[in-house]
Amino acid sequence: MTADWLNDLMPLLSKGALRETGETYLTEPRGTWRGSAGAVVAPEDTEEVARVIRFAGERGVPVVPWSGGTGLVGGQTMPDAAPILLSTERLNRIRGVYPSENVMVAEAGCILADVHSTAEEADRLFPLSLASEGTARIGGLLATNAGGVQVLRYGNARDLVLGIEAVLPSGEILHGLRRLRKDNTGYDLRNLLIGAEGTLGIITAAALRLFPRPAREGTAVLVVESPEAALKLLSHALPLGGVTAFELMSGQGMRFLQDTDVPVRLPFADVPEWSVLIDLGLGPEDDPTERLERLFIEGHEAGLVSDGVIASSEAQRRDLWAVRENIPEANKRIGAIVSNDIALPLSAVPDFIDGCGDRLRQVADLRINCFGHLGDGNLHYNLxxxxxxxxxxxxxxxxxxxxxxxxxxxxxxxxFSAEHGVGRLKVGILERYGDPAKLSAMRAIKAALDPKGIMNPGAVLRQN
Structure with a gap:
């Protein structure tokens, strides 16, 4: 902590706000990026965030937001400067739960798992669900417009927010925590800041949408011949109603689980080349097992499904989900050459899997693990x-x-980016494939809101 400006910053901070600069704050999960920090600051409230941002603007010091540290594209690391690394970890209060409105107001530092448990205590559901829920925080999830396994039914993070509070690059506080379903009062700053990866301001709190909890749930893993068969099976599944998740899994992913001894119970003795995990959430009068059996029969008669396991208990349901949720851990242990988070039109998914795989194998000896959220066209395509x-x-x-x-x-x-964001990893790819008019508008917005370029410089857009 030898930055020239640090002594001047100290009087603006609350007790405990200055944190030890350790590896937790400077590295990201895949080890691709290592950042630096002139100081790690964890404000205790929104007013303190605003003071820090105003100070940074006056001194021209970059600010890199740090949430749960689970980002996979380098958005939370800045390797070529000594910025203020602003952690949201102390902004961890639930400000209110409104069950009759199906709304919760949570600060940016709230851990996703805690938001889930708070919603459950109110007999409600907050449906954003992903493997890192024990460490990921609401601010980072909104900053990247996170997706997860239930997008098919509930939408991305952006769809789960009614209002936000944020500190803009000027240090002004945007008081946008209105719990309204309709609000046509000008530009939609909420959705502008969600997904901006901290380049346009710091989200400090959000009014989150809650939903009734499904009374009955069911899960199955069905063996399909190919991704094309999986896509056709999806068209049979959706009319049944209540489909929460529809996940594609390749045999390579299950073999990686075996090879790395990840402690999961595979549903089949012989690993199938392709399978889908289907999750239903239904009302009290509906029988998820009956619906999944009906789907199996329809799929088998149509030549799409050859085998399957339908969970007969909550424990077995958890076991089936554990297979899908632990594929990233097995991938990490194997060590990917390249990890891709992509989105495709649904009808293009089978052709992409076949065509891209053939092209890659012509130039390199590879193993490909393709898995992900087939219901919304989001694949994790890793080499x-x-x-x-x-x-x-x-x-x-x-x-x-x-x-x-x-x-x-x-x-x-x-x-090329479905749910992980652009960060620093994909800035060049965005420049290559992004629509020129969109990029021009993005640069204009960045220049207007952050003229000094202090907010997470180098993320999403190349630093001038």
Whole structure:
């Protein structure tokens, strides 16, 4: 902590706001990026955030927001400067729960799992669900417009927010925590800041949408012949009603679970090449097992499904979900050459999986683990070395391989970033494939709201 401005910042901070600069704050989960910090500051309230941002603007000090540290595209790390790293961890209060309105007001530092439990205490559901829920915080989830496994039914993070409170780059506080379903009073600053990855301000609190909890839930894993068969099965599943998740899993993902001894119970003795995990959330009069059995029969008669397991208990339901949720852990243990978070039009998914896989295998010996949220077209398409080799053997080829995936996605009208954001990792890809008019508008907005360029510089847009 040797920054020239630090002594001047200290009087503006509350007791305990200045944190020890440790590895937790400077690294990200995949180890791709390591940041730096002139100081790590954890304000205790929104007013203190505003004081820090005003100070940063006056001194021209960059500010990098840090939430739960779970981001996968380098948005929370700044390697080439000594910024103020602003942690939301002390902004961790639930300001109010309104069950009759289906609304919760939570501060940005609230951990997702705690938001879930608070909603459950009110007999409500906050449906944003992802593997890092024990560490991910609301501010970061909104800043990246996080997705997860229930987007098919409930939408992305942006769809789950009624209002936000935020500190703008000027240090002004945007008081937008109105719990309104309709509010046509000018520009939609809420949705502008959600997904901006901290480049336009710091989200400090949000009014979150809650939902009735499903009275009965059901889960099944069904074996399908191919991604095309999985997509056709989705068209059979949706009319049944109550589909919360529809997840595609490749055999490679299950084999990685076996190879790395991740403690999960696989549903089949022989690993299928493709399967789907289907989750239902229904009312008290509906029988999820009956609906899943009906789907199995329809799928089998249509030649789409060859085998399956329908959970007969809550414990078995958790076991089936554990398979899907632990695939990223197995991937991490194997070590990916390139990880891709992509979105495609649903009808383009099978052609992409076949075409991109064929093209990649023509230029490199690879294992491909393709899995993800088929119901909304979001795939995690990750490339791994063959057995006996490591990702370091492919270090000089990684960007070329990523480029092939990006080209194949773009050819089919898809997106290179579905739910993880752009961060610093994908700035160049955005410049290559982004719509010129959109990029021009984004730069104009950034210049207007953050003329001094202090807010997370280098993330999303290249720093001038």
């Amino acid at each position: 791994f070395p063959p057995e006996g080799r490591s990702k370091s053997d492919y270090a000089d080829r990684a960007e070329d391989l990523r480029g092939i995936v990006d080209e194949e996605v773009a050819l089919r009208g898809g997106s």
